[in-house]
Amino acid sequence: MHFQVFTFLLLFLALSGNMIGQERVAYVSGSEGEHIDYAHSFKGVKEVKFELDGGIILVEAELNNSVQTFILDSGAPGLILNNFNQKGEKAVMTGINGSVEAYTVSVKSFVWAGISYPKIEAISMDLSHLESMTKRKISGLIGYELIKDFELFLDYNSKAIQLKSVETAYTDTSTPLVSFPISFENHLPVIEAVIGKKKLRLGLDTGAEINVLDKRLSSQIAKVASNPRPYGKIYGVGDQQKPAQMVKVAVTRVQRAAYRQMNYVLTDFSQITNEGTTNIDGILGFPFLSSCKFSIDFKTQQLNVWP
Secondary structure (H helix, E strand, C coil), X not given: CHHHHHHHHHHHHHHHHHCECCEEECCEECCCCCCCCCCCCCCCEEEEECEEECXXXXXXXXECCEEEXXXXXXXXCCEEEECCCCCCEEEEEEECCXXXXXXXXXXXXXXXXXXXXXXEEEEEECCHHHHHHHCCCCCEEECHHHCCCEEEEEECCCCEEEEEECCCCCCCCCCCCEEEECXXXXXXXXXXXXXXXXXXXXXXXXXXXXXXXXXXXXXXXXXXXXXXXXXXXXXXXXXXXXXXXXEEEEEEEECCEEEEEEEEEEECCHHHHCCCCCXXXXXXXXXXXXXXXXXXXXXXXXXXXXX
């Protein structure tokens, strides 16, 4: 009996040692929410601190005059609320683990970073898979429509966010170390990168704790990928569980910049690419974005790296 227990423990430890991962990817997309406009009158600069939960950015905002916790997610189309209301116009939203039912709902007021958005529409859907890893109440996601009128500065070291409206000039003389052009795939900012000899389109997602690649690229990056091992579970929108594998990529090149020895999780990307209608090959999350102080300028379509 003792031998059987001991053997089981050895097997469990061996398996758990080889199986790594359990991170969150909050990317979400859908036909609804892409066209909801969020009006505000703010012009200037706002700064706000954030809390880092693993690789997820948590911020406080006021929803209908109640202070609540949200995830800042450049991979979300707008304001997404966690099971706020299951009434209203139905929609279908898609994440890395499949599609879920959602509803278009009305919000009396929403205030984030001191910027007020009165009487707006949001999407209500189940975000419990993301919330379960955070071990605290998450009221929703703050996405593209709430940041698209700004240059969004993120400094992971100081845990600080700055929002600068496009009409506002820089107050100091510092200039970016390097700037990369970005495009948009629906609401998602995308940069071009090269791994090995393969040119890729990678989304920039502040709501992703990991870098993710479409598993169909496995053979094409095999020469520059090492240390493959099974990956546990990606927590995101949807409840489909898909096999995944983590690899270490020697160099990821973005124009003149080289990002070395970054981990990527290879998984089924068909839900996100919608069988070819969304043109991205992967997502760059916390490991890439936290490597420097950067800003996403949504109006000039630039990713700026700052000293």
